[in-house]
Amino acid sequence: MKNIGSVESLWRYPIKSMGGEAIPEVFMGFSGIYGDRYVAFKNSSSRKGFPYLSATVQEQMLRYRPQFRYPERAVKPPNLTEAMSIEPGVNPANGEPNDLILDVITRSGTVVSVDDPALIEMLVEGLPGENHLTLVRSDRALTDCRPVSLISLQTVGQIERELGKPIDKRRFRANIHLNLSSGDGFSEDKLVGRKLRIGSRAEIMVLERDPRCKMISLNPDTGEHNPEILRKVAQEHASFAGVYCAVLVEGVLAQGDSIELFD
Numbered sequence: 001m002k003n004i005g006s007v008e009s010l011w012r013y014p015i016k017s018m019g020g021e022a023i024p025e026v027f028m029g030f031s032g033i034y035g036d037r038y039v040a041f042k043n044s045s046s047r048k049g050f051p052y053l054s055a056t057v058q059e060q061m062l063r064y065r066p067q068f069r070y071p072e073r074a075v076k077p078p079n080l081t082e083a084m085s086i087e088p089g090v091n092p093a094n095g096e097p098n099d100l101i102l103d104v105i106t107r108s109g110t111v112v113s114v115d116d117p118a119l120i121e122m123l124v125e126g127l128p129g130e131n132h133l134t135l136v137r138s139d140r141a142l143t144d145c146r147p148v149s150l151i152s153l154q155t156v157g158q159i160e161r162e163l164g165k166p167i168d169k170r171r172f173r174a175n176i177h178l179n180l181s182s183g184d185g186f187s188e189d190k191l192v193g194r195k196l197r198i199g200s201r202a203e204i205m206v207l208e209r210d211p212r213c214k215m216i217s218l219n220p221d222t223g224e225h226n227p228e229i230l231r232k233v234a235q236e237h238a239s240f241a242g243v244y245c246a247v248l249v250e251g252v253l254a255q256g257d258s259i260e261l262f263d
Contacts, residue, residue: 001260003260005258016040018066019065023075034076041123056215057127066105066114074100150204152177
């Protein structure tokens with residue numbers, strides 16, 4: 001195995017298309033990062049293939065900050081230690097609903113429960129047409145494509161140089177920010193079809209490059225749209241940046257963990 005870098009930071013997004021949070025450690029299961037995209041809002045006016053309200057339609061969603069009411073319980077399943085001790089391996093149970101209660105800091109700074117009807121009223125504000133939102137919870141991360149996404153700091157840095165201006169890495173909404181030993185941007189593209197170990201236990205398979213959309217053009221704090229960013233990634237990199245991964249071996253990830261490439 002070859003060491004190719006380390007985990008610079010770990011991120012999850014408890015409510016789909018809302019603000020994310022950096023976390024020092026978290027359990028990564030077959031269905032994704034624990035607590036990631038745990039909740040979404042289904043919109044009656046969305047297309048059937050993608051039924052959720054997103055910031056590509058309601059840009060102000062990015063100004064809402066979800067937070068787990070009991071953050072210490074939202075790091076890993078409550079029975080993880082016991083499950084991991086059973087050979088040859090048992091899928092840990094998903095968290096208890098009471099462990100994953102979510103509140104949301106709104107644009108005005110008030111805090112409401114995720115199931116407060118007032119939150120739905122805020123989210124549909126300014127949207128055209130009829131929009132009936134329904135709260136959806138899932139034990140599986142409600143990601144667009146694959147369970148886990150990864151991007152290197154070097155790739156973000158290359159896009160910065162191509163744009164000629166700083167760019168916030170949070171625009172890419174990745175779960176794992178990788179600091180590559182090679183120092184080359186877009187080197188994660190070469191990992192497609194390869195297997196990685198993160199830390200002492202967890203293993204992932206890199207499946208494909210990550211096709212980008214309007215989301216990377218939205219300021220993660222304000223929702224302000226800058227189409228220049230997606231346009232540059234489209235021109236220089238065929239709209240791809242970062243990679244999608246599947247989980248082969250579950251485990252707890254931590255900031256600073258080594259990332260090794262299987263031979």
